[in-house]
Amino acid sequence: MYKIVHKHVIALDIKKIDITAPDIASKALPGQFVMVMPLALMHAIPMTIIDHDERRGLISLLVHEVGPATKALGGMSITDEVYQVVGPLGQAAQMGKYGLVICVATGIGAAQILPVCRGLKKRGNKVVGIIGAKSKKELMLEAQMRVVCDEIFIATNDGSYERRGLATTILQELLNKYKVHRVYAIGSVDMMKAASVMTREKNIPLRVTINTYMVNGLGTCGSCRVKIGGGYQLACMDGPEFDGHLVDFQDLSQRMNTSGDWENNIRPVGVKTTGFGGLRRLFWPSTKK
């Protein structure tokens, strides 16, 4: 049913695939994601819906092959069928007419920011994109970002393409130069934290997307909890986009660094694919304080 109909290599270890999923394509909004189980009995993984075509019943995913599930998905061929795709999940990104909006992304965050830029542009904003990558080989979606943004800036850590350095250096320069009405940041915790400091100083609203580990994406396991404004929320149900000035980045950083252990040590077989309300109550008594 979830047949792969197109597949392109985008960058090193990164593939774009289009899958038939008419129900999801008819409802998807920018910022939402799907839980994908590439093969039977494999764990499900969250993947952003980077584009959707309601008429043809297709959704597009960008897969960065980092582990077993993403490698299995990225290794599938045209006409192969993905075992399960559940969604659209999560809240849509906040969209309105704000004026000048900067969208900054690093790494796989470029996949997540693309539909947000597209949505913001459709609403009449002037959209400036900043993409950061380790090197030119790892840079992705430059052409697509050029189509949806009014202007884009690129930074590579090793200087192999465009500006050498960090995406946040460009962000700081633009914030100093122009009256910016809103910023969206998706990428590493350090990058989003830096964007939070810079925008808070200038009183500019910031939206960030949180990529915590997600076991089922259904709000029943608590694995994706994130500290927001002193309380906890679930990235899969309440997010993944949040107010970047309320996110506790220190807590997020600790959680991202220890989640692997959480998974290896206490995730029982089956929780990978099924939600357990009991587990949530055991490890995660409430979602909001």
Ligand SMILES: Cc1cc2nc3c(=O)[nH]c(=O)nc-3n(C[C@H](O)[C@H](O)[C@H](O)COP(=O)(O)OP(=O)(O)OC[C@H]3O[C@@H](n4cnc5c(N)ncnc54)[C@H](O)[C@@H]3O)c2cc1C
């Ligand atoms: C809302 C959301 C949207 C996402 N969208 C995309 C997307 O569009 N494209 C894409 O390629 N990936 C996306 N991811 C990340 C993707 O889900 C993980 O890379 C995937 O779950 C890894 O599974 P695996 O079995 O391949 O590797 P694993 O063996 O589970 O992990 C391999 C490595 O990746 C790290 N990792 C695992 N999960 C995450 C995570 N959530 N964030 C950061 N590092 C992680 C692990 O620490 C480990 O080092 C998204 C994550 C979230 C929460």
Ligand code: FES
């Ligand atoms: S993945 Fe969010 S509660 Fe389970």
